[in-house]
Amino acid sequence: MVVDENLRVGGQLFKQIHKFFGSSAHQAGIRGIDIASKLLEEARECGVEVWLNSVVVGLFKEKKVAIKKKLSDDSEKLEIIQAKKIVIATGASEDAVRFKGWTLPGVMGAGAAQTMINVNRVLPGKRILMIGSGNVGLIVTYQLLQAGAEVVGVVEAAPQIGGYGVHAAKIRRAGVPIYTSHTILEARGDKGVEGAIICEVNDKWQPIKGTEKVFKVDTITIAAGLKPLIEIGMMHDCKCSFVPQLGGWVPLHDENMESSNSGIYLAGDTTGVEEASTALEEGRLAGTAIAEALKYVSLEEARKLKNEIWQRLNELRMGPFGKARMLAKNEILVGYKKRSKSLFK
Amino acid sequence: MRIDNHIILGKDERKEMVEIKVDGKTIQAKKGEMISAALIANEIRINRYTVKKKEARGIFCGIGQCTDCVMLVNGKPNVRTCVTPVEDGMIINTQYGLGRKE
Amino acid sequence: MVLRKTGYLTKEELINSNCYPSEERLKKGPVVIIECTEEIPCNPCEAACKFKAIKIGKPITNTPILDENLCIGCGLCIAKCPGLAIFVVDKTYSDKEGLISFPHEYLPLPTTDSSVEVVNREGRIICSGKVVKVLNKKSFDRTPVVTIAIPKDKLNEARGIKRLKNKH
Numbered sequence: 377m378v379v380d381e382n383l384r385v386g387g388q389l390f391k392q393i394h395k396f397f398g399s400s401a402h403q404a405g406i407r408g409i410d411i412a413s414k415l416l417e418e419a420r421e422c423g424v425e426v427w428l429n430s431v432v433v434g435l436f437k438e439k440k441v442a443i444k445k446k447l448s449d450d451s452e453k454l455e456i457i458q459a460k461k462i463v464i465a466t467g468a469s470e471d472a473v474r475f476k477g478w479t480l481p482g483v484m485g486a487g488a489a490q491t492m493i494n495v496n497r498v499l500p501g502k503r504i505l506m507i508g509s510g511n512v513g514l515i516v517t518y519q520l521l522q523a524g525a526e527v528v529g530v531v532e533a534a535p536q537i538g539g540y541g542v543h544a545a546k547i548r549r550a551g552v553p554i555y556t557s558h559t560i561l562e563a564r565g566d567k568g569v570e571g572a573i574i575c576e577v578n579d580k581w582q583p584i585k586g587t588e589k590v591f592k593v594d595t596i597t598i599a600a601g602l603k604p605l606i607e608i609g610m611m612h613d614c615k616c617s618f619v620p621q622l623g624g625w626v627p628l629h630d631e632n633m634e635s636s637n638s639g640i641y642l643a644g645d646t647t648g649v650e651e652a653s654t655a656l657e658e659g660r661l662a663g664t665a666i667a668e669a670l671k672y673v674s675l676e677e678a679r680k681l682k683n684e685i686w687q688r689l690n691e692l693r694m695g696p697f698g699k700a701r702m703l704a705k706n707e708i709l710v711g712y713k714k715r716s717k718s719l720f721k
Numbered sequence: 722m723r724i725d726n727h728i729i730l731g732k733d734e735r736k737e738m739v740e741i742k743v744d745g746k747t748i749q750a751k752k753g754e755m756i757s758a759a760l761i762a763n764e765i766r767i768n769r770y771t772v773k774k775k776e777a778r779g780i781f782c783g784i785g786q787c788t789d790c791v792m793l794v795n796g797k798p799n800v801r802t803c804v805t806p807v808e809d810g811m812i813i814n815t816q817y818g819l820g821r822k823e
Numbered sequence: 824m825v826l827r828k829t830g831y832l833t834k835e836e837l838i839n840s841n842c843y844p845s846e847e848r849l850k851k852g853p854v855v856i857i858e859c860t861e862e863i864p865c866n867p868c869e870a871a872c873k874f875k876a877i878k879i880g881k882p883i884t885n886t887p888i889l890d891e892n893l894c895i896g897c898g899l900c901i902a903k904c905p906g907l908a909i910f911v912v913d914k915t916y917s918d919k920e921g922l923i924s925f926p927h928e929y930l931p932l933p934t935t936d937s938s939v940e941v942v943n944r945e946g947r948i949i950c951s952g953k954v955v956k957v958l959n960k961k962s963f964d965r966t967p968v969v970t971i972a973i974p975k976d977k978l979n980e981a982r983g984i985k986r987l988k989n990k991h
Contacts, residue, residue: 382785383804393729395905395964397865399883405867405903407729407964469786479789481766481779488783488803496758497724497733500766500780522929523724524989536827541861542906544830549983551946554830567777568766695862695884728930729965 377457378424379443381431386412387467388487389652391494393522394515398653398692408652409494415656435462435611439639461639461666464609465659468602468623468645473507476562478596482569486516486599493523501595505572506530507560511539511651513599517547520597528591530554531574533581540697559583563596572596602649609646612637617711621704622648628712631686632665633658636715641666648708650701654692661685723762739809756802756813757783757790768792768802769816792816831944832858834979842877842889853896853913853922857887858982859906871903898924902963911970912978921978922955924970929986932957932967940985941973948985950977 384390392408403411419426427445434442439459444452470485477483482501486508492500504525506517509532517527530547535557537544544554557577564571576587603624606616614627615636626648633641641662644655661682668678693702725733737752743765750759757780760766766779768790781789785804793814794800802813814821826832837843842857857868857877862884869879869887876893877900879885898911901924913922933939933954941952952971959967973981 383806395867395966397863397905399864400867400870404865405871405905405964409729470782479776479778481768481777484779484781484783488780491783491803492758492761492780493724494730496755496761497727497730498758498761499722499724500761502722521986522728524722537830540863540906541826541830541832542859542863542908544826545832545858545944546907548830549942549944549946550986551942556828568779691883692864694864694882697861697863698884726930728928728932728967 378419378426379430379432379441380426380428383429385416385426385428387465389415391487391490392652393494393519396653399688403653403656411652411656432608435608437612439612459639460670461641463641463643463659463662463666464627464635464646465642465644465655466605466608466646468604468649470598471601471603473560473598473600475560477565477569478563480563480565480569481567482565482594483563483596483598486512486597489595489597490516490519493519493525499523499525500597501569501593502526503528503591503593504595504597505560505574505591505593506597506599508532508599508601509534509537509539509544509554509556510599510601511543512602513597514539514543514547516597516599517552518543518550521547521550521552525595527552528593529574531558531560532556533559533577535579555589558589560596561588569594569596602645604646604649606646609635609637609640609642612640614640614642615712615715617708619648619704619707621700622650622708626708628708628715630712631709632668632682633662634665636712639669648701648705651692654689657685657689657692661689722764739807739811741807741809741811741813743813744815750807752809753806756792756794756800756805756807756811759807760802760813767815770818772818775817793821826860829945832860836860840886842887844889844891844894848891849912849914852915853898853911854891855889855894855896855898855900856910856912857889857900857904858908858910859887859904862886863906865905867903867905868900868909871900873897873899898968901926901968902960902966907966910982914975914978916972919975920972921975922970922972923978923981924956924968925983926966927969927983928966931987931989932959933969933984933987939971939987941971941977941981942983942985943980944982946983949980950974952981952984 389412398404429446431444441457443455445455504527509530558574562573572591576584609627616625616627643658643662664681667673735751738749739752748763767777778789781787785801790802791799840860844854864883866879866883868877874893876890878888896911901909907926911924916922937954940948941950943949952973956970
């Protein structure tokens, strides 16, 4: 059974209209939206029951789940499900950068802009300033161009671009400048964004007077990182650790993606902000481990499948971009064995 | 502005429209779309004004988490317009603080 | 690497990578140029080439290595690259002009025989060109490939066209 508070399944996957990286043997070169459709089809064929518009409001001891379920007549009913095993895959939420005027209509998360263009098919604005040059900032900039908007620039506080060179190259070719060592000072406007002021920062991240640049924009999108959503695991006392490379507090887990609470598994960005491809593999890993625990597959079959998944996960975490995540994820596994850090100690 | 044709998403096949009233004005919306999408398509991006400083607010997270986009819908306040679909005849009002403008 | 700061590769960085064809090969006919110099886990280009001209191997973070003698410049790999980093260049098109094929995932698509403004890696207009071919096959999965004819001396620089405006 799958429970989702949203009206649609798929989480962030249905917004990813670009072709994925990774190994061609496993979904690389295929657009995120098509992977999402395929997974949904597979789940349907397996007879997975899906409750949409339904919020998990409590996770009690011994894996009892309280769900506020929306019924067909729009009323709500509180259901308590006794689960044998639970997988928490609640993802992550966007970080915010605060600056003067950031509450004006027209300032939004990059994810919000992405939802508007790729799911709702509306442009949130015509002239956009993107804050953040990680892969999210670069990819959403590209998608905003595809949707017909102008992106006047990408602002990056660090002295180098955060995301992949090929993503940056795509938007540079399209004429979008990337301002490294710059930060946003202010969003200007009366009842909504009408302009933005950025400026250069020094090596202590402080604004340098006299370097201000003014842009006429109606929208400012913020792509400044994500933080894992861990509240549901915390309700069940899952031990967590603070790992900045993964976005903040993350729940500990073992090689089976099982948390410090027996029978509660984790997968995806809730265990650390990475990518869609790693989220998919972690989901497969948790599912395989659960099937093994419930004796739906033999120990050998499970071991074989899990080894294959771990190989792919390690491949996805290689290279200079994955290194920090690889180390951080290993730290999680070590931390799990030690159970040394806890949110509640 | 609506994205009628898109290189990846193709043409927008949704043809069925519904009518909603926003602050008394009738606007066309696509059946089943989120309220905030219909508003943005009609160049409306202010959803509410804050209680103390009466500042304008519009969508921020776009996925129902931050509540910056709430409006009065059929008289009910604090309805998250980015995750609530339109319905024919829906009456939507800019939310002033916790209620309507007197 | 300058790419990390500016977002585009310099000619020197490219020529020193493993996927820039030699001047000798460029003189023989169309050949691929893969502008992918960072170690990211990605290898669809390897499987895309029927002639096995692109090698990545293991680990999949290896940057692609081009065997310029196996490459016939067919361009099937252009649409397969998730990074949209592959181009095909033909220096033998005519005396004065060469061809460049590049991925162009924007609407409206240019029409054959139309005149377009050609941009370099910085997005700056460097010359005008004529559209020779626009391919949007189903197997490209919505990554259209545009081929333009431009002055030969611009082939190293040209990497796309200025996006056309929608007629709304």
